[in-house]
Amino acid sequence: MPATHEVFNQPGPLEGHDVAADAALTEGLEREGAGWAGAELHELGRLAGTARVRGWAEQADTYGPVLRTHDRYGHRVDEVDFHPAWHVLTDTAVTHGLHAAPWADDRPGAHVARTAKFYAWSQVENGHGCPISMTYAAVPALRRSPALAARFEPLLTARSYDFGLRPPLAKEGLLAGMSMTEKQGGSDVRANTTRAVPGADGTYRLTGHKWFTSGPMGDVFLTLAQAPEGLTCFLVPRVLDDGTRNTLHIQRLKNKLGNRSNASAELEYDGAAGWAVGDPGDGVRTIIEMVNCTRLDCVIGSAAGMRAGLAQAVHHAGGRHAFGRALIDQPLMRNVLADLAVESEAATALMMRLAGAVDRSVRGDAAETAFRRLAVAVGKFWVTKRQPAHAAEALECLGGNGYIEESGMPRLFRESPLNSIWEGSGNVAALDVLRAMATRPDGVEAFTAELALAEGADRRFDAALKRLHAEFADSGHLEARARRVVELMALTLQASLLIRHSPAPVADAFVGSRLGGDGGAVFGTLPAGTDTAAIIDRSRPRG
Incomplete structure (x- = not known):
């Protein structure tokens, strides 16, 4: 380098610190009844402050998800490929229970502990937090149908990240998504036009287009559609119990301002099978x-x-x-x-x-x-x-x-x-x-x-x-x-x-x-x- 290229008066990167060493956070943890989670919180906070994890975040954001609609033979596959850093970040989040784990934890303060850990780990990279958040939120909705909750809740709360398209009940852990927004309605979900037709086997068949669905690589989706009884919530799996792909197709991934590491997609429901969650007509x-x-x-x-x-x-x-x-x-x-x-x-x-x-x-x-x-x-x-x-x-x-x-x-x-x-x-x-x-x-x-x-x-x-x-x-x-x-x-x-x-x-x-x-x-x-x-x-x- 030329002699003039002397680097000085530069602070250097912020690393090697405990992200959870935050007085407002730790005082709130104690105040709201989750002081027992302090050790794991600081373990996660120290990990979040390392140069290695900072590198994962940069990689996940730089090399965003890629959609593969078909395989080389022409079969529809609807796969989303992620950089390995995304999987490491997501695996860490699931292992530390940032997803739905509190719903299986009877200790007072379990949801407070999860909030504190999610806050610390979110400072690393936000995009992978989207499917983590949706999985956390899916459980209380799913409990409106006890039979479905009995089948899927243990896997949604499991601290196992098991990526890949396989029948949900054959996996060690599940991630959930939400599929509500349509292009004509946005937040006005009552304007949704996706239709759900009841079948003889107890499922419904959903047909329609969803404008924004985050985490389309997830295992199950809570979806709103118009049933004969009115707007209803449905649980729609990506893969059916017999191993065949549900007719739920990813049309394209959105090119977004931020949140680039996370896949957000347009989904086409072409007679996709789903189960009603809660009472029909009571979707909202x-x-x-x-x-x-x-x-x-x-x-x-x-x-x-x-x-x-x-x-x-x-x-x-x-x-x-x-x-x-x-x-x-x-x-x-x-x-x-x-x-x-x-x-x-x-x-x-x-x-x-x-x-x-x-x-x-x-x-x-x-x-x-x-x-x-x-x-x-x-x-x-x-x-x-x-x-x-x-x-x-x-x-x-x-x-x-x-x-x-x-x-x-x-x-x-x-x-x-x-x-x-x-x-x-x-x-x-x-x-x-x-x-x-x-x-x-x-x-x-x-x-x-x-x-x-x-x-x-x-x-x-x-x-x-x-x-x-x-x-x-x-x-x-x-x-x-x-x-x-x-x-x-x-x-x-x-x-x-x-x-x-x-x-x-x-x-x-x-x-x-x-x-x-x-x-x-x-x-x-x-x-x-x-x-x-x-x-x-x-x-x-x-x-």
Whole structure:
């Protein structure tokens, strides 16, 4: 190399740390009743922080899935080929129980533990998390048909990754997918036109086209179709019990903005065999069991993305010098980093509270069930909306180095809008909050009771709480105001959690900037006097 090519003032890659060494995460794990999972969480976190795993993520994203519709003889095969790195990532996720394993675990906190582990591992690579998430969400929907659950649930919860097209009951473990969206309807699934005709053998035959189906290489799919009784949910296997391929054909893979390692496809159902899940004509109520779980995973994915971006930004700023001193020691950069840290901690604290609500509702807690129904929708709307701006600011902290693919930041940025779109975009999520408030008054009571736990601790929070109650009391133009109302619900819920559970500098910065009017529209506008040093130190990546 020429003598001028001396590399200095470059922080180097962030590796060799424990991704799970995150105070907001570990404190939430203890608080929500899953402290017993700490050892496995940190084992997974240390693995996620290695250079080897970072390489897997880059490979899985660079060498995306490839569709093979036919073999060399002309037989229809509908196979999706993945880079080996995808399989290693997915195998790790399944082995550590990030899929449906909590449904087979009777320990209190099982779903909280799974949330924490999924959060840590999602910071590696998001795409392979999609089939993991759908498998987790399939179980409660499938339980609406006990006979089907008895057959398939043990394999969906098994910690065995068994890739390949074979009869489901002949495999050691299964992955599930969702096949709902059609091109004419999008989120309006009642507009679906796929038809299901009952047969003499107890199955239905489905015919129609699905516009977005993630994880088409999965073993079974929960599918919505119009039966004679109305819109119904069906379980459709890729391979039938006799080993023949079901007539479910992959037309093409989508060329997406992000989530490139994951296959998303258009599927053609050509008389495909499936079993009704739940009562015929009750498809929406059945599939909502799945949607409520995947919406929690949208919150997890966005919170994980924020944490990953923050870790990179803090690491870079600590090892890069400009204008005579380290970036991390410069007041304006400290404001930006602290603001990113506050947003990340608020998302993580909310994520863990929602996970606790899921865990306790599964165990029969009526108040937590009511809280979960409303709070998950609120969290899905808000946290997923915050990630794109967060990712952009974190990338900017690295300057031009962050704009280079090898940094991983462009992949993080491309991924950031996904969770806001998946399982209902912003308007759908906000309107679902209004629907939940109208149909479940006990949910509103549980939600406001949660907020009230922090009442009296901060006058700015108390003032925001009064504004929220005024919004609830005003029934005029409610749909047009939905985003405004849900945003305030999310901010007050996050503030309540931070006031009660986070260090004072974090809570004070959040309340002052998000609720007290002492913050701007961009990151890096925390109030003067904020203890940025304490906030940043709490957020540093650690070994």
